[in-house]
Amino acid sequence: MIEVVGVTKRYGDRVAVDDATFTVRPGLVTGFLGPNGAGKSTTMRMILGLDAPTAGEVRVNGKRYADHAAPLREVGALLEAKAVHTGRSAYNHLLALALTHGIPRRRVDEVIDLVGLREVARKRVGGFSLGMGQRLGVAAALLGDPHTLVLDEPVNGLDPEGVRWIRQLLRALVADGRTVFLSSHLMSEMELTADHLVIIGKGRVIADTSMADFTARFSRKVVRVRAQEAGTLRDLLVGPEVSVTAPETGLLEVHGLTSGEIGQIACRNAIPLDELTPVVASLEEAFMDLTQDAVEFSVHPDVLTERTAS
Template identity: 60%
Template sequence: MSKRYGDRRAVDDVSATIQAGAVTGFLGPNGAGKSTTMRMIMGFDRPDAGSALVEGRRYADLDAPLRTVGALLDAKAAHPGRSARNHLIALAATNRIPRRRVDEVIGMTGLESVADKRVGGYSLGMGQRLGIATAMLGDPGVLILDEPVNGLDPEGVRWVREFTRQLAREGRTVLLSSHLMSEMAQTADHVIVLGRGRVLADAPISEIVGSASGDHVRVRSPRVGALTAAIQSPDVTVTPVGDDTVEVRGVGAQVIGDAAASAGIPVHELTPVRASLEEAYLDLTKDAVEYRTEVAR
């Protein structure tokens, strides 16, 4: 799909397939086109070119949309004067969903204590829980969640992680956006990364992380200079990070340990360090950030 707003191309020929039975993370800097893409899937915005299909059909052509796909795109979508219960009852009635399902999703999302209070008085976290309850009301096979952990406390974040993982285990399709890389690393099976409206990566999370340049071995030795000389080769990069500590790239911990033992060099630390999803993400998007800030030093 492609979408332009004035002179700005918000989404530029984005193409992807979101698989069932997995949590697909949707990542990208602010302004990358994630929310616009999600809105086009749901029919709120119309693409200038291309189309989005849910189970092979446009959202507008689905016979029972709420039973097919549930979405959280705006945590404040409910009327502030209504209670969560009445909001869900109205949606259930207009979509021929049994009223008992309202109580089920209220319990599922931990809203029992505030279900009869006005939504306008909800915290951001409670609003997010209501948004997820709304998305789950039709027991859909497809879930689209835009920043569902925004405003949640650590318990709530953990709940969203376990909840979405359980949905995927049930065979549902889950598309989840977030700016919390550490949380996405624990939740997603597959990752799609957007930058300036284009797909920068579309691969399993292990492949995304494995392609990052952050893998290294942290080595600490009182004879770090001698150890550096023992492992030096054109493919090995050694970066000092302290008086007796270096980061080594291009060779594994076993080779370093064997070289130290052969040369009689004592080693006080030999720690393989894997690149993180955050490092992989920053590497992928370094040229696609529209709103850049400088870090004070």
């Protein structure tokens, strides 16, 4: 478990993290989201003891990271995959970490196989692709068989097979009761992987909720309806607080009624339905809606329009 309690981090006059409080619980993949400059990396560094909070405290499995006798066995971390001596082989990099933490040599072979680097394990890391470097970073994070993982952009540079592999790996880890704290800019992948979300903007926590509740909260409250008698159904549905559009023949998009209410109206009037689907916002849509006032760097839409038209 990771507990962030009233944490603030200042760099001179700039507040990078502002009174952040949240808990990352075992058995869940907790996604950590925020616009660029929101304070995600700073928060992760404070969890791992690389930066000291100006105020507040961070506990990992009940202690400050620095107070653990064998931190690599408690917390596995991937913050910067390129932080490796490029002249070493992948095997020797992991072996050096293992020997300095009392981890047996056989564990090095286990994680090399786990991340799929067996064929290049004896090659120098300097020649690795970005995706291979990410796999090596994940191997280092798993080396101590820790109960808690902190991963910053672990799918960056991975091909589709690699992205699917990391997703399955994280799901297996939380199924084993482990704690996973994950940041990513790939919203579609986060939507498939995370159970819970912590969202930060301008240094402050602006959401701490389950994935399902978050996307439902930002649902567009639209119901898609397909029916052969769509015109008749439309006339029955339209009212003072209900609007209906017809994007294509036989399809209605209804604003102002629930799917249950639409189904009851159709049933009373003996109109068979081919589809009755509430439209829920995607994670990307919900995230953009929530953080629109917390973006540090943005381009006005008119500028984009002018650029593409010229």
